[in-house]
Amino acid sequence: MRAERGKTPADVINVLFLGTEQQLQAAFQEAGWALADARSFGADLKALQASLRQSGYKGAPVSLLTLHGAAPDLVFQKSLNTFAKRHHLRLWQQSTTYEGQTVWVGAATHDIGIASTAEGTKWFHRIDPQIDRERDLIKTDLLFTGVANGYTLVDRQEVPRNTKNATGDELISDGKLLVLALGPAKPEASQEH
Structure with missing residues (x-):
């Protein structure tokens, strides 16, 4: 299964979560990830400024x-203090459930730089070709926070081990899908002093 840019195959679906939208948001927030801002003129201008200043843009x-x-239902990212480099995850809620839990599938990649078209009219992020690293980072981040009930890696023989995304970046993978079940959000720390 692949996400698409237009009709061109793009990122490989490499994660599946079981849990509610609230559980996802709480889990990623606890792990230091943020929701991405919606595309707009203001957000694009802010992204351009961050790129020129070589600074981060958390959202x-x-x-x-x-x-x-369908567009993603949720997009999370973890900034690396520069717009050119960040971790991100697009998630799509599925119409099916598993044992009463909502199913979400996603494509996780790590932006490692910025490139432009040959004409220089469009720019885009380059990604780390070793996409399993991003899948494994998400697993580690969520397990470390204690919000995950458990995980497994499911082998998928039909997933290509070496392919390209819509912008021509190489994608190398073992083909496994991370399946991670989310538990209840951690209780907030007491605000009493």
């Missing part, structure tokens, strides 16, 4: 990739 928007024609 920087991501380009639109679709799954079966």
Whole structure:
């Protein structure tokens, strides 16, 4: 399963979560991730400024990739103090459930730099070709926070081990899908002094 940019195959679906939207938001917030801002003129201007200043933009928007024609329902990212480099995850809620839990599938990649088209009219992020590293970072981040009930890696023989995304970046993977079940959000620390 692949996300698409237009009709061109893009990122590989490499994660699946079981849990509610609230559980996802709480888990990623606890792990230091933020929701990405929606694309707009203001957000794009802020992204350009961050790029020129070589600074971070915690909620920087991501380009639109679709799954079966649908935009992501949630997008999380973890800034690395520069707009050029960040971790991000696009998530699509599925219509099916598993044992009463909501199913979310996602594509996780690590932006490692910025490139432009040959004409210089469009710019985009380059990603780390070793996409399993990003999948494993998400697993580690969420397990470390204690919000995950458990995980497994599911082998998928049909997933290509070496392919390219919509901008021509190489994608190398073992083909496994991270399946992670989320537990209840951690109780907030007492505000009493």
